[in-house]
Amino acid sequence: MPDPGERILVVGPSWVGDMVMAQSLFKTLKERDPAATIGVVAPAWSRPILERMEEVDEVAALEVGHGEFGWAARRRLAASLRGRFDRAIVLPRSWKSALVPFLARIPRRVGFHGEQRYGLLNERRRLDKAVLDQTVKRFVSLGLPAGEAAQGDFPVPRPALQRDDANLASLHASLGIGSRPAIAMMPGAEYGPAKQWPLEYFRRLAEALIAEGFEVRVMGGPKDEPAGETIAGGLEHAHNLCGKTRLADAVDLLADCRQAVTNDSGLMHVAAAAGTRIQAIYGSSSPAYTPPLTGDAEIHYLALDCSPCFERTCPLGHTNCLKQQPPERVLSAILAG
Structure with a gap:
């Protein structure tokens, strides 16, 4: 009789980018035990992302507000x-x-030390931030034996979200897009303005890309709609899709783009996992800590003396880490790619 495999429940994170990075853990678990069953406890909004991960067998939606x-x-x-x-x-x-x-009385419950979780977890691990220096490494390490995880030199498989070509064709028709090679722009960053490249830079870049024969798709949630209008408003071949698509649609629309210009955001990780070439712009955060998990990315980061500060707003009031990265620099990288 075949081995039924281990039944593993993962309590997932609450941010889009982190949920995408969690796929590296799911891949690791399946590589080590192909017969394993993986269930994920996650916010209901994340189901469309998890359903694009072939390693996930079940989504247990936790209907709790932020x-x-x-x-x-x-x-x-x-x-x-x-x-x-x-x-x-x-x-x-x-x-x-x-x-x-x-x-749920699950016999083995593993996680890092945090917030007095004695009793709730029966395998609590110390987080060595020098060894586990990236979020994705921390996720993968929790799926490994403690001794192996502590070494920090284990492989980290890259996320890869499945594409739905039928849905993409429907989106092309309903949104009136796809007449030109597409470049995505993601101007949002939920964390705060210290991670957001200036909107006027996105606008100038959009104008230049359209002149080069591209279509521009501005992607984001409903809160990003005004930013999308600032970038795309009045421009032929520019589409403000912020708030007009579902999260699953974003996977297909990004997979269909030649490249994506993005802040360090959740959609950056979605685009990377969809196989799109990334132009990632970093300000207050660090590409060493949360890089796009792809071999096809160009990082735009100045490493000023004041960065990374990891603050939501610039403590010095100038945001030079972003303002000193002009759109012409990103345009050159796109055309060279």
């Missing part, structure tokens, strides 16, 4: 999972993130 404790929802979800998993891997470091595996 910042909400959601005790009743966690108890209900835990009851539905009880007796179905052998091991739980808790990626976030918060106390509440460890509750569902504990309440």
Whole structure:
């Protein structure tokens, strides 16, 4: 009788980019045990991303609002999972993130030390930030034996989201796009303005790209719609798609683009996992910590004395780490790529 494989529940992160990076963990688990079953506890919004990962067998949606404790929802979800998993891997470091595996009575529950989670986790690991110097490495390490993880020299497979060509064809027709080779632009960065390249730079770059024969697709959520209008408004062959597409649509639209110009954001990681060439612009954050997980990326980062500061807004008030990266520099990189 074939080995049924280990049943593993992963408590996933709450950000788009982090959820994409978590696929490196899922890939590692499947490479080591192809018969393993992987379930993911995740916010409902992340289901479209997880459904594009062939390694994920089940999504257990946690219907809790951002910042909400959601005790009743966690108890209900835990009851539905009880007796179905052998091991739980808790990626976030918060106390509440460890509750569902504990309440589900999963025998092995592993995660990093954080927020007094004694008892909730029965395998707590110390996070050595010097060894595990990237978010994705921290995720993958929790799926490895403790001794191997502590060495930090394990392989990190790259995320790869599946593309839906039928959905893409439908989007081309409904949005009136696809007449030219496309370049995506992602001007948003949920973390704050210290990670956002100036909108006037995106606009100038869009104008130059259209003159070179490209179509520009500005991507983002509803909150990015005004930024998208600043970039694309009044320009022929420029489309403000912010707030007009679902997350699953973004995977297909980005996979269809030649390149993507992006801040350090969740959509940057989606584009990289969709196979798009990335022009990644870094300001207050560091490409060493959260790089696009692809071999086809150009990093635009000045490494000024004041960066990376990891602040939401520039503490010096000038944002030179972004303003000193002109659109002409990015345009040259795109045309050379």
